[in-house]
Every structure is written in structure tokens, then in C-alpha cells.
Amino acid sequence: MKTSYYYESTHDKNDTVEFHIGLSGTTLPHFHRSFEMLYVCRGKAHFTVNGQSFEAGSDEIAFVHKCCVHELVPDVDFTDFVLIIGPRFSEDFSKIFQAQTLQPHLADRQFNRTVRPYFETLHTLAGRKSPAEQLVKKGLVNAIVGSLVAHYPAVPVSTTPNIGIIVQTLNYIDDHFAEPITLDSISSEFGYNKYYFSRLFNSYIGDTLHSYINMVRVRKVVSAARKDSAANLSSLVFENGFDSMTTFYRNFSKYYDRPPKEVFRRQ
Numbered sequence: 001m002k003t004s005y006y007y008e009s010t011h012d013k014n015d016t017v018e019f020h021i022g023l024s025g026t027t028l029p030h031f032h033r034s035f036e037m038l039y040v041c042r043g044k045a046h047f048t049v050n051g052q053s054f055e056a057g058s059d060e061i062a063f064v065h066k067c068c069v070h071e072l073v074p075d076v077d078f079t080d081f082v083l084i085i086g087p088r089f090s091e092d093f094s095k096i097f098q099a100q101t102l103q104p105h106l107a108d109r110q111f112n113r114t115v116r117p118y119f120e121t122l123h124t125l126a127g128r129k130s131p132a133e134q135l136v137k138k139g140l141v142n143a144i145v146g147s148l149v150a151h152y153p154a155v156p157v158s159t160t161p162n163i164g165i166i167v168q169t170l171n172y173i174d175d176h177f178a179e180p181i182t183l184d185s186i187s188s189e190f191g192y193n194k195y196y197f198s199r200l201f202n203s204y205i206g207d208t209l210h211s212y213i214n215m216v217r218v219r220k221v222v223s224a225a226r227k228d229s230a231a232n233l234s235s236l237v238f239e240n241g242f243d244s245m246t247t248f249y250r251n252f253s254k255y256y257d258r259p260p261k262e263v264f265r266r267q
Contacts, residue, residue, distance in 0.1 A: 005029035043078035049104035100154035
């Protein structure tokens, strides 16, 4: 897939503590409102967080401040703990990170091993959703963040004015991508002049509103086709907001170097 970054809304909408084991798979550039930490268990990987690139190996941590674009390209034999902290579960420490945050690469391996048991306990609780277990998860998250903040020096947060309206816009697109959306209609929805809104959107997303909407639609078509191999392509195209097959193919070719049927088969 060609390089592009996108807003990953799932974590923000779930608004919980998510934890899983990451394996040797590339994570494309994306961002969300949730804080994220990746604790390397084995192997090494190349990270880029908010424009800063670095390589991290075993017992090193990549810290992702909310709304930072990040990506991961791992070596073959790689695993990591992936911790994603939704807005509601970061309330206890979000104020700490308003002006300052942690650097993206936390490389003190000896110290990091002291917080590894917290990650391992979160692994045992993954998928559990009882109120008591959610409380334990929040306590573990606070213990991890508190320990890191106490040990590592702080760095200034990159200023992101108006990010709130951008995230609201992306949530709106994610909910209404199958409907006709124009610059006029969406700027009116949020009460902005369309020319100002267009410049604002482009400055954060790095693309026009129209192109971003069609990128979301392409991803939705690909996702639906991979889930149902018998699905009719033209039906999927129109169900996901495109007004013609020509428009779909033109936008599809911006993000993929292979024909649709070949992309659909890749898992």
C-alpha cells in the first residue's frame, strides 16, 4: 500500500484500556486521541512518532502522545506489548501532559524492566470488562505512566490548536462516509467558513477533505470485501459512498499498487 496516514477512530470510540500482543506486522502511519505505549518484548523495530524516527529493541518503549502520527516497521522475529489508553482512562494524568509529555523513545532497559510486570498483568486481564477488572486496569495504567513520568525527563508537547474540531470532523466522516459529503455541507455542520475549514483540515490531515473521504471509502470497501469473498464489488462500491465505479478505481489506485481482487485476497 502506498504511504498515507489516517485517523484510527476505533480506539477513541471504544474509550477503554486496550491491550494485545503485537507480532511481526507493519503498522501504517495513523493517529488517534488515545495515548499509546509499545513495550518491545523480542526483536527490534523501526518506529516513527510525530516525525521522530528511532529503532527500539527488547525492553525499550515507544510512547505515543495523543494525536501524534505514528508507524511501526518491525524485523521478522518481533513481538511487543501494545497498550492503548482511551480518553476516559487517561483522565488521571492527561493534565500532566498538557504542556509536557514523555519523549517517544524510552530506552532505559534496566528501568523499563521494573514496569514490565504491569504490562504482563494487563495481558492477563485483556478482554475482561467487569467493573472491578476495569478498575484494576486503570490502576495498572496509572502505575505505568506514573513510573515513567517520575523516571524520564519531560519534553514540550507539540502545539496542536484546533485539533478538537479536526477529530470531531473525522468522527463525522467515519459515521457518514456512505452518504454524500461536500465541503459546503460539512463546514456548515460545524459552523465554519468553508475556505477556512478546508485550509484547517488540510493543515492537519495533509490532504483535501474530498480525498480523505474517498480514502476512508476505499478502506471500507477493502475491509468489507475481505470479510465476504462472495460479495459483489459494484454493490460494495455504491454501498460505501462512491457514485461510480470510475471514481472508485481512480481513488483505489492512489493507495494500492495492485488490482482490487489481488488486494482483497491479502490478509
